[in-house]
Amino acid sequence: MGWVYAFTETKGLGKELLGGKGFALAEMTRLGFPVPPGFTLTTEACRAYLERGAFPEGLWEEVREQVERLEAATGKRFGGGEGLPLLVSVRSGAPVSMPGMMDTILNLGLTRAGVAALAEASGNPRFAWDSYRRLVQMYGEVVLGLAAEGFERLLDRAKVLAGAERDVDLSAADLERLVAAYQEHIGAQGRTFPDDPWRQLEGAVRAVFESWNNPRARTYRRLYEIPDDLGTAVNVQAMVFGNLGDDSGTGVGFSRNPATGERGLYGEYLKNAQGEDVVAGVRTPQPLERLRESEPELYEAIADVAARLEAHFRDMQDFEFTVERGRLYLLQTRTGKRTPEAAVRIAVEMAEEGAVSREEALLRVDANTLPGLLRARIDPDRAPDPVAEGLPASPGAAVGHAVLDAETAESWAGRGLPVVLVRPETTPEDISGMYIARGILTARGGMTSHAAVVARGMGVPAVVGVAALSLNLEERSFRLGDRSFKEGDVISLDGATGRVFAGEVALSEGGSGAYLQRLLAWAEPHRKLGVRANADTPADARRARELGAEGIGLVRTEHMFFDPERIPWVRALILAETEKEEREALDRLFAFQRADFLGLLEAMDGLPVTVRLLDPPLHEFLPPLVELERKEAAGALAPGETKLLAQVRQLHEVNPMLGFRGVRLLLVRPEILRMQVEALLSATRVLREQGRDPRPELMIPLVSTAEEVEQALAVVREVFAEFDLSLPVGTMIETPRAALVAGAIAPLVDFFSFGTNDLTQLTFGISRDDAGHFLPRYLDDRTFPTDPTERLDAEAVGRLLEIAVREGRAANPGLKLGLCGEHGGEAQSVHLAHALGLDYVSASPFRVLTARLAAAQATLQLTEPQDRSSAG
Ligand code: ADP
Numbered sequence: 001m002g003w004v005y006a007f008t009e010t011k012g013l014g015k016e017l018l019g020g021k022g023f024a025l026a027e028m029t030r031l032g033f034p035v036p037p038g039f040t041l042t043t044e045a046c047r048a049y050l051e052r053g054a055f056p057e058g059l060w061e062e063v064r065e066q067v068e069r070l071e072a073a074t075g076k077r078f079g080g081g082e083g084l085p086l087l088v089s090v091r092s093g094a095p096v097s098m099p100g101m102m103d104t105i106l107n108l109g110l111t112r113a114g115v116a117a118l119a120e121a122s123g124n125p126r127f128a129w130d131s132y133r134r135l136v137q138m139y140g141e142v143v144l145g146l147a148a149e150g151f152e153r154l155l156d157r158a159k160v161l162a163g164a165e166r167d168v169d170l171s172a173a174d175l176e177r178l179v180a181a182y183q184e185h186i187g188a189q190g191r192t193f194p195d196d197p198w199r200q201l202e203g204a205v206r207a208v209f210e211s212w213n214n215p216r217a218r219t220y221r222r223l224y225e226i227p228d229d230l231g232t233a234v235n236v237q238a239m240v241f242g243n244l245g246d247d248s249g250t251g252v253g254f255s256r257n258p259a260t261g262e263r264g265l266y267g268e269y270l271k272n273a274q275g276e277d278v279v280a281g282v283r284t285p286q287p288l289e290r291l292r293e294s295e296p297e298l299y300e301a302i303a304d305v306a307a308r309l310e311a312h313f314r315d316m317q318d319f320e321f322t323v324e325r326g327r328l329y330l331l332q333t334r335t336g337k338r339t340p341e342a343a344v345r346i347a348v349e350m351a352e353e354g355a356v357s358r359e360e361a362l363l364r365v366d367a368n369t370l371p372g373l374l375r376a377r378i379d380p381d382r383a384p385d386p387v388a389e390g391l392p393a394s395p396g397a398a399v400g401h402a403v404l405d406a407e408t409a410e411s412w413a414g415r416g417l418p419v420v421l422v423r424p425e426t427t428p429e430d431i432s433g434m435y436i437a438r439g440i441l442t443a444r445g446g447m448t449s450h451a452a453v454v455a456r457g458m459g460v461p462a463v464v465g466v467a468a469l470s471l472n473l474e475e476r477s478f479r480l481g482d483r484s485f486k487e488g489d490v491i492s493l494d495g496a497t498g499r500v501f502a503g504e505v506a507l508s509e510g511g512s513g514a515y516l517q518r519l520l521a522w523a524e525p526h527r528k529l530g531v532r533a534n535a536d537t538p539a540d541a542r543r544a545r546e547l548g549a550e551g552i553g554l555v556r557t558e559h560m561f562f563d564p565e566r567i568p569w570v571r572a573l574i575l576a577e578t579e580k581e582e583r584e585a586l587d588r589l590f591a592f593q594r595a596d597f598l599g600l601l602e603a604m605d606g607l608p609v610t611v612r613l614l615d616p617p618l619h620e621f622l623p624p625l626v627e628l629e630r631k632e633a634a635g636a637l638a639p640g641e642t643k644l645l646a647q648v649r650q651l652h653e654v655n656p657m658l659g660f661r662g663v664r665l666l667l668v669r670p671e672i673l674r675m676q677v678e679a680l681l682s683a684t685r686v687l688r689e690q691g692r693d694p695r696p697e698l699m700i701p702l703v704s705t706a707e708e709v710e711q712a713l714a715v716v717r718e719v720f721a722e723f724d725l726s727l728p729v730g731t732m733i734e735t736p737r738a739a740l741v742a743g744a745i746a747p748l749v750d751f752f753s754f755g756t757n758d759l760t761q762l763t764f765g766i767s768r769d770d771a772g773h774f775l776p777r778y779l780d781d782r783t784f785p786t787d788p789t790e791r792l793d794a795e796a797v798g799r800l801l802e803i804a805v806r807e808g809r810a811a812n813p814g815l816k817l818g819l820c821g822e823h824g825g826e827a828q829s830v831h832l833a834h835a836l837g838l839d840y841v842s843a844s845p846f847r848v849l850t851a852r853l854a855a856a857q858a859t860l861q862l863t864e865p866q867d868r869s870s871a872g
């Protein structure tokens with residue numbers, strides 16, 4: 001096997017070797033699309049290069065041979081001679097799409113002599129010098145590693161000197177002078193631009209290989225969980241020229257709208273330009289739609305290409321093209337990134353068109369993005385007048401403090417401030433700031449600019465190409481039309497309409513929409529896992545029910561205790577010295593609890609509601625020790641507070657997470673346990689008498705032995721007997737010990753609910769609250785591949801679950817099994833729950849949709865081959 005393959009000879013090779021771009025170029029070539037000829041250096045060549053820091057043996061010979069074949073195919077010579085010289089682009093292409101992450105060099109192979117030949121043969125000296133100018137600049141940045149600003153400054157100066165407003169207004173002579181200035185600039189930094197095409201090619205290939213490890217590529221891979229060891233392919237392709245005049249240009253097309261999912265060709269076009277101009281957002285291009293009138297034939301050709309590409313790859317395509325003197329060439333196609341909204345609509349409509357099956361449509365939507373669909377929107381009826389408008393690049397509303405660079409975004413967001421990133425345009429360096437921002441606003445760029453593409457991929461609302469926006473980075477201020485703002489001022493934006501507002505604008509709740517409803521309806525029959533919600537209030541319960549929750553899997557009763565009106569009674573209970581004081585506090589709390597349970601059970605009438613008995617340590621209900629001690633030191637303790645201080649001291653814990661909480665607390669203070677069970681039974685009875693169908697279940701937290709469960713059950717049964725009413729009783733399995741002795745616990749109870757938050761913390765020996773000191777670094781360098789508090793750790797926590805499921809079911813075949821940690825709303829963890837054969841998962845209300853879809857996907861993935869279109 002070789003290191004290099006022409007686009008025409010890659011049959012049977014896949015994306016992992018050719019990269020996404022190389023694979024698609026070869027595929028389009030094979031299908032007869034107009035693709036300029038070229039060849040691909042495989043990812044294996046990249047890995048070999050990175051390993052030894054040098055080209056592997058034989059690689060360069062293969063490259064030479066391929067270049068000769070390109071010369072033969074195009075009738076041009078690399079480096080020039082007579083007539084048009086052969087110029088190539090050198091393009092990176094990883095197996096997984098990483099937009100803007102790697103660097104591309106155009107017009108490579110051009111030399112001083114070549115410029116003259118190109119000018120002569122094209123009859124267009126301006127074009128020749130423009131191409132050369134771009135090559136020297138790109139080479140300087142990408143291969144020689146010089147800062148872009150240096151070149152931009154010289155370009156701006158050239159424009160000022162020439163009295164030109166835009167790049168295209170520079171004449172051949174202006175550009176020639178500019179190139180000289182570039183060369184000088186490069187020389188001043190001790191580097192040289194090689195006037196030899198082969199050395200150019202070698203430098204470019206090395207740079208692309210090495211760009212696999214640049215910091216922004218690493219960041220992107222971390223954010224999107226892409227493995228670090230794939231490597232990138234390099235594509236070398238004969239150039240076609242969009243900068244030959246007004247009958248030439250370059251553009252980006254989508255076979256459907258990537259923001260909304262709407263059917264039909266969508267995209268942008270820039271006349272007399274080379275590719276990067278569109279993507280980099282340097283000039284704001286025109287919508288493709290306009291070509292329909294001005295150049296109908298071209299428009300039709302592009303629309304036809306879009307439809308054919310989509311039909312072949314069976315998904316929405318994002319393609320790049322160039323028009324050279326009226327002829328259309330395709331340079332890339334890939335499955336288009338899209339907003340969560342668009343993903344749902346496209347999947348549903350493609351299934352309805354018969355292009356894909358419903359099952360496939362279900363598998364195409366990333367379940368973890370669904371909470372984003374419930375994102376707040378700006379209510380058009382209540383919005384004030386906008387201060388500016390731009391392109392609606394990524395839907396959703398954002399309100400936050402304006403920050404003018406990615407670093408500030410990260411540091412302010414790190415302090416908990418919502419931020420909106422305001423930039424002239426974005427570059428891949430801004431990735432981490434974009435990720436953390438509530439919204440993104442840029443002055444330049446179109447719907448396919450870096451900012452727009454990345455924001456849509458991340459689901460961050462964005463407005464781009466706001467012509468009225470100008471920034472002053474020195475003074476940390478900006479203007480929107482005639483209003484000025486300072487960094488830190490609050491602004492709002494609406495990524496669905498492109499409107500920008502001063503100050504904070506009122507938001508309204510989003511809805512799940514008709515397409516999502518349809519998709520979820522298709523999901524239902526496949527789902528084997530039940531889906532419940534974690535809810536503590538009737539309002540949350542109703543919301544969850546609307547979103548399709550089939551019950552409540554976790555009511556945290558302590559949330560009811562924290563209410564400011566009630567906390568004095570909780571304190572009274574803790575501090576009670578006489579039985580009378582204790583009785584009074586309990587009676588009060590009973591009344592509160594009963595009212596809470598009535599509300600919840602009513603909202604969930606006919607569906608199960610799992611009530612967890614009091615879980616947290618008692619000191620959480622008391623004032624902090626330090627506060628009281630400070631008062632004491634200042635001699636400012638109120639009379640009653642001396643006793644309080646003594647109690648707080650007594651209850652103070654060094655390690656509350658491992659302390660006096662859960663079943664331990666309930667066994668030591670059984671009157672609390674009794675009160676809670678009484679309140680639940682009493683509420684149940686009242687509702688039954690009203691003819692309703694309440695279905696409460698009782699759950700004991702934080703057990704680690706069967707004996708604890710037995711003791712708690714003894715108290716519970718006494719109350720059941722008093723009320724002559726009994727309910728299903730279960731226990732949380734959230735300590736590793738409980739999971740390991742599940743076989744002993746199971747016969748005692750009706751159900752287990754896996755509390756994966758605590759189980760994860762106790763398995764790893766991590767406290768979520770204190771993990772901030774090391775977890776970011778662990779995730780950054782992948783010491784932990786993913787955050788185990790977010791995605792269930794299949795290896796160890798999953799193993800504990802597996803043991804508990806197996807031994808629990810063996811000991812009690814009727815045992816019901818649920819999962820109620822945060823993981824219940826994370827798609828991959830839901831798949832694990834499905835694979836373990838649980839009966840249900842319980843998620844926070846806004847993640848119920850995720851759980852429903854993920855549960856259906858879990859079934860489908862286990863029964864269907866996952867990737868039916870390897871071409872996609
Ligand atoms: P990216 O991965 O950043 O999209 P590409 O390799 O696709 O980088 O290159 C960026 C742009 O450069 C392309 O969209 C295209 O317009 C232009 N380009 C690349 N190769 C050629 C070529 N052979 N001829 C003309 N333009 C090209």
Ligand code: MG
Binds near residue numbers: 100104
């Ligand atoms: Mg690029």
Ligand code: MG
Binds near residue numbers: 320332
């Ligand atoms: Mg591209």
